[in-house]
Amino acid sequence: MTTIAVERGQEWLAKGGLRPTRQRLSLASLLVGDGHNRHVTAEGLYAAAHEAGEKVSLATVYNTLRAFCAAGIMHEITVDGTRSYFDTRMDDHPHFLWEDENRISDAPAEELEITRLPAAPEGAEVTRVDVVIRVRRV
Template sequence: MATRPYSESLERLRAAGLRPTRQRLALARLLYGRGHRHVTAEQLHAEALAATVRISLATVYNSLHQFTEAGMLREVVVDPARRYFDTNVEPHHHFFMATDGVLQDISGKDVSITGLPAVPAGTELQGIDVIVRIRRN
């Protein structure tokens, strides 16, 4: 077969220094199986259960944080009610539709921001998030 999702996930976890447990492998496969994704803990947990992976919500939370720590995920802060995690860790931006909670990537390549002041004295730049809020019309 062309792709080998199992060993890809396994290598990904090894590279991050995370033990390839049943649960982490399952999550990695769900997350990186096909294209980039934006998930909440609840969503991912529901998906795992639907795929008959036995995993607790606590482990989903733990894994999301560990993956983020390891640079495999990035958190996107757009909704005060829940935390989103993005499998795309390249610099980029987002559309966010608040009504149905859907995030969509905006490639970072073409976007440029001019006219920003220098960061305040004693601080350094960590990153720039652009959230384009949209609604159905």
């Protein structure tokens, strides 16, 4: 990994108030080291880590991704209750789910218009709205 990738990973972890353990730092560097946002699955990040020579278990990758989400530096997008994607882009934006490719990508937020949401149940508040638009190549 490059020095700049590691520095970006350290800054990203610091933004979430997370201690930069070796495994967190290696995964963070893979996620944000090039300065671009990522949509990953735990399995995809696990494969990328092993390709980069990092020794981490799939369980550690899952736990680390969940810690990144809890720290507010990443979002989890759950699809069908069976698949989760993790997104490093933190602003509100919709996603395309490419059903034939099992991947997600950002959809243009400026083209999405939500005019009204139902009121949250008593004693609750809306914390986030995930919009996933399913697409497939024709």
